[in-house]
Amino acid sequence: MVDSNASIDTVFRALGEPTRLRMIQELSRGERTIGDLAEPLDMTLAGASKHIGVLEQAGLLTREKRGRERVCRLRPEALLAARDWTQKYSAFWNDRLDALDAAIREQDDE
Amino acid sequence: MVDSNASIDTVFRALGEPTRLRMIQELSRGERTIGDLAEPLDMTLAGASKHIGVLEQAGLLTREKRGRERVCRLRPEALLAARDWTQKYSAFWNDRLDALDAAIREQDDE
């Protein structure tokens, strides 16, 4: 189980925006500058910068100053936290079946 | 890989709200009526109903009319789709290591 400093709803909220999802997908292929990310989205640098800010606050990426550019790099931890959360609550049905199994087995033992 | 009728960003957006996250957690323990969900959140029925609508649209739950109540039931498919997405893009680092491995192996073969 991985934990992120940002709370899980912040991560989900950051991901709940098509533009930012595409940024994540792009970043999954490697490091990108703000300009790299803005260009295919047909968006101003300022706009892209704000989106990156949201993703950074959610812990989904880091921004490193390199010369006059900012290089963004994906941070798997936050994505893994989201995966763990969804895994946990999508498993509820299996858990309940497991509990049912256990209850039946216990009954059989009596 | 599980697919949901709602697009993945809709699922994330639905989850990106603390109130709705708590509803999901509550629902993971079993079926709940709108009233059941509204009460611990100190929220009007109308407010809860709107949240449930968002979750329903995202495919995260179903609402069934039963007498004068509506019974909500979690639908794992959407959560699994979110899990798969986050899994895929959090694995980017492993993927790149795998690619590196492959490249090195190929070099060794020459």
Place this chain on the structure above:
DNA sequence: GTTACTATCAACCATATGGTTTAGTATTTC
């Protein structure tokens, strides 16, 4: 049939969000 209960709908409100533009700060290039 009347009354109470559960939920939805519509209207409304305050605030958040996603975008822009304009201006400003570093940094690189010439």
Place this chain on the structure above:
DNA sequence: GAAATACTAAACCATATGGTTGATAGTAAC
């Protein structure tokens, strides 16, 4: 040093979101 590049900050705007209240509809209970 001057000009161009990459980005951020601030102000602003339109729309979305999260909540309420009040009215209405269907169901249950008496």
